[in-house]
Amino acid sequence: MIFCKSVVPYIYSKLQWVLLCCFLFLAHGENIKRSDFPDEFLFGVATSAYQIEGAYLEDGKSLNNWDVFALSPGNIQNGDDGYVAEDHYHQYLKDIEIIQSLGVDAYRFSMSWSRILPRGRFGEVNPDGILFYNKILDELILRGIKPFVTIYHFDFPQELQDRYGSWLNPLMQEDYVHYAETCFKNFGDRVKHWITINEPNLFSQMAYQIAKYPPARCSQPFGDCPAGNSDIEPLIVMHNMLLAHGKTVNLYRRYYQHEQSGSLGIVLDCQMYEPLTDNVLDQEAAKRIMAFYIAWALDPLTFGDYPSEMRQYLGNQLPQFSSDERKFIRNSIDFIGVNHYATSYAKDCVHSSCSATANRSIKGFVDTSTERDGVQIGEPTGIGSLRVVSRGIGEMVEYLKTRYDNMPMFITENGYSDPQVEGEVEDAIQDFKRIEFHKMYMSSLAQAIRDGANVKGYFVWTLMDDFEWAIGYKIKFGLYYIDRQTLERTPKLSAKWYQDFLKNNTQTPTIRITESVQYTADS
Ligand code: FCB
Numbered sequence: 001m002i003f004c005k006s007v008v009p010y011i012y013s014k015l016q017w018v019l020l021c022c023f024l025f026l027a028h029g030e031n032i033k034r035s036d037f038p039d040e041f042l043f044g045v046a047t048s049a050y051q052i053e054g055a056y057l058e059d060g061k062s063l064n065n066w067d068v069f070a071l072s073p074g075n076i077q078n079g080d081d082g083y084v085a086e087d088h089y090h091q092y093l094k095d096i097e098i099i100q101s102l103g104v105d106a107y108r109f110s111m112s113w114s115r116i117l118p119r120g121r122f123g124e125v126n127p128d129g130i131l132f133y134n135k136i137l138d139e140l141i142l143r144g145i146k147p148f149v150t151i152y153h154f155d156f157p158q159e160l161q162d163r164y165g166s167w168l169n170p171l172m173q174e175d176y177v178h179y180a181e182t183c184f185k186n187f188g189d190r191v192k193h194w195i196t197i198n199e200p201n202l203f204s205q206m207a208y209q210i211a212k213y214p215p216a217r218c219s220q221p222f223g224d225c226p227a228g229n230s231d232i233e234p235l236i237v238m239h240n241m242l243l244a245h246g247k248t249v250n251l252y253r254r255y256y257q258h259e260q261s262g263s264l265g266i267v268l269d270c271q272m273y274e275p276l277t278d279n280v281l282d283q284e285a286a287k288r289i290m291a292f293y294i295a296w297a298l299d300p301l302t303f304g305d306y307p308s309e310m311r312q313y314l315g316n317q318l319p320q321f322s323s324d325e326r327k328f329i330r331n332s333i334d335f336i337g338v339n340h341y342a343t344s345y346a347k348d349c350v351h352s353s354c355s356a357t358a359n360r361s362i363k364g365f366v367d368t369s370t371e372r373d374g375v376q377i378g379e380p381t382g383i384g385s386l387r388v389v390s391r392g393i394g395e396m397v398e399y400l401k402t403r404y405d406n407m408p409m410f411i412t413e414n415g416y417s418d419p420q421v422e423g424e425v426e427d428a429i430q431d432f433k434r435i436e437f438h439k440m441y442m443s444s445l446a447q448a449i450r451d452g453a454n455v456k457g458y459f460v461w462t463l464m465d466d467f468e469w470a471i472g473y474k475i476k477f478g479l480y481y482i483d484r485q486t487l488e489r490t491p492k493l494s495a496k497w498y499q500d501f502l503k504n505n506t507q508t509p510t511i512r513i514t515e516s517v518q519y520t521a522d523s
Pocket of ligand 1: 048413
């Protein structure tokens with residue numbers, strides 16, 4: 001009794017401190033549990049066709065843009081290509097067993113356009129391509145795993161490039177719609193979540209501004225390419241992709257939705273930006289770059305037109321939607337797919353001088369960096385521009401929640417690439433930092449959900465080390481390690497951790513990633 005009388009009021013008086021400590025504990029990802037997320041929340045892993053399938057010319061698949069890109073020396077680091085990749089085309093059964101063993105609810109993967117329609121609209125459907133994805137879908141469903149299917153994830157038949165220049169040409173919209181409809185007809189009975197396009201914002205910049213992805217077009221000062229216009233082409237490419245998306249969704253809602261009752265979304269690269277300084281100009285710059293990178297795609301698909309900031313800076317360079325087009329692209333997403341990895345700083349270039357590439361209207365006159373006064377924004381990863389900043393995922397979801405009226409969201413990719421690229425298998429599979437990364441990001445996400453964000457699922461990028469586009473196989477994001485000689489799959493500690501996490505068991509040992517401490521530019 002005496003104990004209660006003295007201790008309880010004491011604890012009560014310190015309650016605010018107890019709560020703060022609990023918050024800090026959680027904020028470091030120490031104790032994140034599956035039960036910190038809503039009951040119906042989906043956890044999964046994500047991959048994409050070209051990054052894992054291989055079998056690049058088997059069973060009727062044609063050459064695609066990445067197959068051809070890889071042929072020219074220098075396009076992909078280390079001379080790598082996706083011809084064999086992880087041999088998933090032959091090992092898909094083993095891979096689906098692995099996916100099931102993790103205990104996930106859902107699997108996000110993409111279909112290969114050139115496997116299903118080797119010549120796009122100009123040829124027949126390839127029955128072996130349909131068979132392959134039928135087998136995958138049936139196997140997933142048999143094992144109780146929900147398929148999230150990306151229709152187009154960066155790879156398309158080369159013929160569409162050679163014939164008419166792919167995404168620079170409005171004809172690509174018709175090809176895309178034809179391909180998407182082929183998918184609905186053949187797979188729509190089993191797919192309830194479709195993603196039309198993966199990261200149109202990243203792809204249009206990588207391929208048409210800085211020439212890192214095929215068809216590698218650009219102009220000065222962004223690079224020295226044989227052809228291209230870095231200030232205009234990314235805008236045209238995005239425009240064609242948005243119209244392709246809008247036409248597809250309208251078609252689905254009109255002819256397939258009733259029978260198939262699926263939902264459709266688009267996935268964006270959702271890099272977060274914070275102002276470099278407290279200065280109001282940098283604060284405006286951070287807002288501007290979000291408009292130029294994220295709202296660029298999402299405003300048209302929800303409100304029917306590009307953000308006003310873009311019109312203000314780009315004027316007539318920004319393509320126009322006709323009033324009919326505005327009607328069919330408006331409200332054309334059922335969910336937003338969020339690929340989030342990192343956060344950077346944004347600095348104003350309207351009122352101060354910047355590098356030649358930042359000082360362009362297509363970039364909204366914003367410069368970006370990962371460093372403030374010699375201090376890095378977060379710990380490095382394998383990709384220089386991606387730093388570990390776990391608060392960013394919460395900030396991103398908050399931004400989308402506010403701007404898009406809390407539309408349903410899925411984190412369709414979140415993952416960590418090891419900074420040390422060489423080393424023994426033993427080192428690669430002791431991936432404590434990957435575990436810590438996911439715990440910290442999940443904690444930030446769980447807090448955003450508690451604050452009301454309508455996030456419905458989280459997919460780890462990626463199931464196994466894969467072909468990371470222009471970087472090849474050097475950078476590793478996987479929960480499974482792949483031996484490049486034997487293609488053997490070995491679980492990393494993070495696979496074990498994810499499995500435990502999904503069982504609501506949090507015992508796997510980890511070390512802590514340091515955030516908000518001094519990482520100087522040289523470290
Ligand atoms: C995203 C891509 C995905 C993967 C990750 C690391 O931009 O969607 O395919 O390469 O980056």
